[in-house]
Amino acid sequence: MAKTPKLQRSMSFVQAIRNASLDDGIGLTGEALERLRNPPTEPLCVDDPYTTLALSMFIALEHSSERTYEKIRKAIEKCFQDAELPSFHQTKRLLADLSGVTSVVKHMCINSCAAYVGPFSDLDACPECDEPRYDQIKLNKSQGKVKHPRAVFHTIPIAPQLQSLWRHPESAEKMHYRDKRTQQILQELRKNDGLVDTYDDVFCGYAYLEAVTQNKIQRDDTLLMISIDGAQLYESKDSDCWIYIWIILELSPDHRYKKKHVLPGAIIPGPKKPKIIDSFLFPGLHHVSAVQREGLRIWDASRDHNFTSRLFLFLACADGPGLLTLSSFVGHQGRNGCRMLCPLKGRRKPGASHYYPVLLKPDNYEVHGCNHPDVNVFDIGPSNSREYVKQLTYLLSSSTQRIYEKRRLETGIVGPSILLGLQPQFIQGIPEVFSSEMMHLSGANMATLWLDLWRGKFDCAPTDNEATWYWAVLKDNDVWEAHGHAVASCKMFLPGSFDVAPRDPSLHSNSWYKATEYITWIYCLCPALLYGILPECPWRNFCKFVAGLRIMAQYSITPTQLQRACQLIAEWAPEFESIFYQRRVDRIPFIRPCVHLTCHLASEAVRVGSPICSSQWTMERTIGNLGQEIRQPSDPFSNLAQQGIRRCQVNALKAMIPQLDPPESTNPRASADLGNDYILLSKRDRYLSTVQGEEARVIAEYLQQPHAPKIRRWARLRLPNGQIARSEYQELQRAPEDIRMARNVKIILNEKVRIAEVRYFARLIVKAAYNHSDLDEDLDASGPLEFVNIALVTLYSDPHPHLLERSYGVLASCTKLGEASLQVIDIPTIQSVVAMIPHHPMIHGVGEDRYFLVEKTGMEIARFGTEENNEEA
Incomplete structure (x- = not known):
């Protein structure tokens, strides 16, 4: 050779x-x-x-x-x-x-x-x-x-x-x-x-x-x-x-x-x-x-x-x-451009050199090597080492440069890894x-694809007409700036445990916008912010994608959840092509490689576990903290x-x-370890105080006593997942622009998931060996006391069934039930800190003041590399 x-x-x-x-x-x-x-x-x-x-x-x-x-x-x-x-x-x-x-x-x-x-x-x-x-x-x-x-x-x-x-x-x-x-x-x-x-x-x-x-x-x-x-x-x-x-x-x-x-x-x-x-x-x-x-x-x-x-x-x-650099594959624009060398062959526009992983065959299309019929998503699977060695041997046996280039196109291999x-x-x-690779797929590639579609950033072929791109709802600068302002205004409602809150994308999305910002913006906020703005068909397709991606971004995925994600993504991919590409030859570039890679997520989880466990988040953090340690900018x-x-x-x-x-101390100063990794954190009341009104009634009812005891309120609670839940007791004492609201929590109430807003945390005395009615010293010290650890909360309503169903469970929109829903819950029923962001959707022609739920995507794996600050805020 x-x-x-x-x-x-x-x-x-x-x-x-x-x-x-x-x-x-x-x-x-x-x-x-x-x-x-x-x-x-x-x-x-x-x-x-x-x-x-x-x-x-x-x-x-x-x-x-x-x-x-x-x-x-x-x-x-x-x-x-x-x-x-x-x-x-x-x-x-x-x-x-x-x-x-x-x-x-x-x-x-x-x-x-x-x-x-x-x-x-x-x-x-x-x-x-x-x-x-x-x-x-x-x-x-x-x-x-x-x-x-x-x-x-x-x-x-x-x-x-x-x-x-x-x-x-x-x-x-x-x-x-x-x-x-x-x-x-x-x-x-x-x-x-x-x-x-x-x-x-x-x-x-x-x-x-x-x-x-x-x-x-x-x-x-x-x-x-x-x-x-x-x-x-x-x-x-x-x-x-x-x-x-x-x-x-x-x-x-x-x-x-x-x-x-x-x-x-x-x-x-x-x-x-x-x-x-x-x-x-x-x-x-x-x-x-x-x-x-x-x-x-x-x-x-x-x-x-x-x-x-x-x-x-x-x-x-x-x-x-x-x-x-590791694989020596041809890259995503090759005919066999899949990073896992799966058998899907790309399609290209006549006369063009770049291939795209299009499932549905274009209408009136005759391009040599690309004429294969529609591809079923369930037929897509990775290659294996036996096939790789066979294809590599075939490539290396090329006797001339011309034959090598032909076989490189056929195999998708440039040389030996x-x-x-x-x-x-x-x-x-x-x-x-x-x-x-979950981080770049979700936080860069797919996020950019959605944004380019909504902003109409694709090159329009002479045979196409941008006026028919009915999904390009953010193309107008005024609409785009309004959307950017809406994104930025969500910052105060996003807890600090959600990492960097997305900045106004109309001002910053092209200047060091972080992957975490894209993920929160596109997959957490956009289902609600684009409801009623994006036409229903592309909006529902987007929500279906988000529903599948949220499952795949979890650290722990059950087989049932994985089966649902597989079904959602398998339905999403051909629907996506039908909505945007529409079997048009001039729109083949709409189907970028990340669309195809998404179809591999579920099968890869079965093969090598949750995708987030083998993502680049660890690499990203390493680059960040090594860069922070540089002390000689000249070299x-x-x-x-x-x-x-x-x-x-x-x-x-x-x-x-x-x-x-x-x-590091898991029990900071003035904290109380409640067991099972629940820890109350300051600030807290210096003295016991008497509760009044509805608060007194629900606490007495909870304790099955005629009167509510004096209590000491606590402001914060660290959860087993590392998040810190806050409360109205702390946050309402600060200016709204100075907080990242963290008082909304997901709880289990009567074996059902509910969302609640914490008024404060407390430790109620249920047994004492002597009278503490006017005692001011620290009752949390060891002694002949027994406590029950509670949070006083108000509830949100169940999600609106129409929005929940139409969005494939992505858009959970609730209302505040207010003082009428005030009740006491046991602290161990609190599962996580969530965001509840106000919005005003039109439902059946009627506008309503509601709040949509945002949960931290991939929260567990994010915590593995970083810890939340436990200092008083």
Whole structure:
């Protein structure tokens, strides 16, 4: 075969990774390699109290400067004459030595084209731009003896970090989660005739369970997910770089997505996008492949047990551009453009080169290779590794460039994936290792599609007429600005736990509008804000999509819910085409790849668990908090790399010495732990007070007493899901523009879901050993008292049945029932904090003042990476 230079290059990288060895000098060497092969078999102990203090200071000051550390060190030494604390740089070296985590430094092109590794190791100039590898001034002055690279990048090997997670009993116990969860799931399958209770992790999917039953994945293996994405560090100037991270699936979801367990793999500097990204991925994948071949020695401190683990790459997560760097597929505009290489063939306009995943065959359409009949959504499924290898072999056997291009079109493959270099028995096959990407699908691609439709932003073909685009209701600038104002006015009604509230899109949607803003705006607000504005047929189709997407955005999805989402999406996709594309050749571009990817969501949940568990949210947060830690804007990429290395070293040390990472207080000052993760938070009344009127009546009735006791009101309640519910008692004392309303909650009342507005929280005394009638001291202290924990609430009505039915359950519009609905509820009946936003819909020709329900989309997984502020507001 006459391979092209690019194919030869790709194959060289794959082959070099496949044949990787820990002894070939590409990765760890010397003491680091010796420690990797013979890890310590005892917990890490730091006896010197001043060393421990220095490490604690260094970790606590991660967002501060070297100068701050030195000032504190000198202040301590001034107060305590015998104290001798190591300097900042000494502590930094100590951190590296104790953690055992270091980076592998490789040369790269000054223009970020390629790294000088693997097949490029011996080059003196960039294979893309011909820029010299070495500093020519120093090279000439030394007569060729001093070869100083013009640019370098860092890769942080993952194996030493994994070993550190087993070196303390507490952290090692967390690493047993996968084994325990697997046994639970296998019991569920036996109990439920092959069904899991919920799809709430990657281990619930059949891909993992089949690999376990076939012994492809074993108990001692370490399952990993790699996630890659480009990052722009500053809004005001070019600063593109690429980052990839490792996520450890051995940990439970409430640990694995947290900052201290997400492991940066490499920082690929900018400011330009890498041209040969395989070369930048090479050192990290070479390391993983070598460890796969040799095995990773681990000492389990929780069992005092040595074992050998194999690193198994279970998932690779990326957005569209990032996926192409890992997969070497043709991209979404190819004829076979699906990121999972499913058999759906795209269609194109006559004479055009871009293909679109259109299900319904256009009328009067005869384009070679695109004439297949209508496609049933239920017939769409992913490809598999056997078919991929067959198609790749077919592509690589091309004898000429022309034949190669023809087969590339047929197969949807450009060349071999860099991941083929990993040991085949320790990777889920290609394309199975790739999955749907929920964050970019919902928060970017589909959101942009809906917006472009409503604003009429598509290019109108000469044979089309924009006047017939009856769904383009936001095209008029006045209507668009009014809609933007309506979106912005919702901010005060959206709780802080909903993350960033969407700004006015007519002013900001093109300037760093965040994915969370798009999600809240498009899927939470638009069903209500566009009711009566968007014609009913496209509005109902949009609501059907939102109904399916909301289910798929949940962390925990039951089989019944998944079946409903599958049905909704399967109905939505052809309806969407019928409404907007209408089998018109000139509207083929209306059907963007994200429409097709949506059809994979339900089947992917069955295969690899809830889509949100393998989304890019973790990557997005990592980029954000690493970017925040940059303290040298003049050299951001070098500084970012050092922050990534420091992050990994600190995380490793925290795992080995957990006391360096004390848990944040779950019981802040002036709080009351009610049990089951319900915690009352200040503010609260200083003294007991007497309730009057209807409040007194409902409290006495609740207690079955003739009179209501004196009470102390509480303002806030932290829920088990991490949200903080507030109350009128707190929020009505502040100006409306200063609050993000969080006093509306979803409750279970008489085994039925209801929405309530909290007036205040309280702890009612139901038993006392002596008279407290005029007692002013703190009754929440331990003593001979028994409390019942309640909230005083007013209710909202049930959702309007017409709006609920027409919107497929998306638009729940209620009215306030007011004082007549006042009642006492037990605090454990509160499920979550929700938003109730006022609107004025026309129902059967009559306008009504109502409130529509908004719930946080994907709330659980968002909480896994961040915690809500518990301070008083």
